[in-house]
Amino acid sequence: MIELCYTLTDDLSYEESYQNYLSLISDLQAVFIKIILNQFVVPDCMEGFANKIYHNHKQFLEFIIGTKVKNQIQAKQAVDTAILGTALAQRMDLSLYSVSKIIEAALLHDVGMLYVPKTVVNKPANLGSQDLQYILSHPLQTSRFITKELRCFDDVAAITMQHHEAWNGTGYPHRLSGPETFIEARIIAVADAFAAMISERPYRKPMPGHIAVQHLLSGIKTKFDPAVVKHFVQAIGMYPIGSLVELTNGDTARVVEYITEASGLKPRVRIIDSPRNDLLKDRTPVDLLDKKGIFVKKGSENNQEILMDLIHDL
Ligand SMILES: [Fe+2]
Numbered sequence: 044m045i046e047l048c049y050t051l052t053d054d055l056s057y058e059e060s061y062q063n064y065l066s067l068i069s070d071l072q073a074v075f076i077k078i079i080l081n082q083f084v085v086p087d088c089m090e091g092f093a094n095k096i097y098h099n100h101k102q103f104l105e106f107i108i109g110t111k112v113k114n115q116i117q118a119k120q121a122v123d124t125a126i127l128g129t130a131l132a133q134r135m136d137l138s139l140y141s142v143s144k145i146i147e148a149a150l151l152h153d154v155g156m157l158y159v160p161k162t163v164v165n166k167p168a169n170l171g172s173q174d175l176q177y178i179l180s181h182p183l184q185t186s187r188f189i190t191k192e193l194r195c196f197d198d199v200a201a202i203t204m205q206h207h208e209a210w211n212g213t214g215y216p217h218r219l220s221g222p223e224t225f226i227e228a229r230i231i232a233v234a235d236a237f238a239a240m241i242s243e244r245p246y247r248k249p250m251p252g253h254i255a256v257q258h259l260l261s262g263i264k265t266k267f268d269p270a271v272v273k274h275f276v277q278a279i280g281m282y283p284i285g286s287l288v289e290l291t292n293g294d295t296a297r298v299v300e301y302i303t304e305a306s307g308l309k310p311r312v313r314i315i316d317s318p319r320n321d322l323l324k325d326r327t328p329v330d331l332l333d334k335k336g337i338f339v340k341k342g343s344e345n346n347q348e349i350l351m352d353l354i355h356d357l
Contacts, residue, residue, distance in 0.1 A: 210269075
């Protein structure tokens with residue numbers, strides 16, 4: 044059976060959506076700064092964020108790959124995890140209650156990392172035992188913060204506690220395995236891993252979307268629930284929505300939509316670089332299903348840089 048995947052917005056609301064996405068990130072970062080400064084955080088402050096993500100996640104999905112933010116890396120990753128988690132949960136037909144818990148937990152899941160010294164967070168490798176202690180305790184710190192400071196989020200706290208558990212039982216903090224963890228936590232684990240890989244870090248460049256998908260696939264049965272990864276790839280594609288790709292005719296394009304599950308190498312794309320310059324004036328998406336012999340050849344190596352130029356051009 045053919046199912047529709049996500050349809051991205053092609054009208055004038057496109058730019059406004061991008062501004063809304065950036066505002067969400069900066070507003071969440073403001074909440075994180077309050078937490079770092081030990082200031083009062085309104086217990087139900089996540090509701091506004093959750094509503095915006097629930098109603099706009101299909102448009103926001105396009106912005107996850109390629110958006111760079113200064114000093115807001117943690118907020119971007121939390122927002123991206125919530126957007127991806129929503130897409131995944133809807134794809135898996137989870138209840139509205141589960142979706143809302145996933146969004147709230149995704150937004151707050153790494154609050155515990157706010158208590159970890161920046162020198163440790165920004166270390167690429169060679170963590171000492173004290174550093175490791177900080178990292179390994181962050182799910183507990185998150186859970187404690189939600190329970191004590193936000194009070195009304197007990198189920199969300201339980202989900203965040205499990206976001207680093209692994210399918211084969213080698214995760215932390217409780218070494219739970221398989222379905223011992225909540226499905227909401229397994230969804231956040233996959234969405235969070237993808238959001239982290241495609242994000243920039245002080246010590247590394249962002250990973251292209253299709254490489255991040257390959258890493259998720261290689262973590263099936265060890266780190267991640269195989270069913271969740273399968274649904275994730277079906278939801279956003281092997282060349283994820285927002286990715287830059289090289290086509291067999293030499294054009295560079297950005298993936299904007301997968302019309303059907305069977306359209307794997309033939310998504311709808313916007314042509315952004317072509318030997319035939321006349322095409323570049325029109326950014327109307329092209330459906331590769333209608334173009335005989337033209338399909339995705341490979342992911343573009345210059346994914347991030349090209350996409351940023353594109354977004355700021357709109
Ligand atoms: Fe985490």
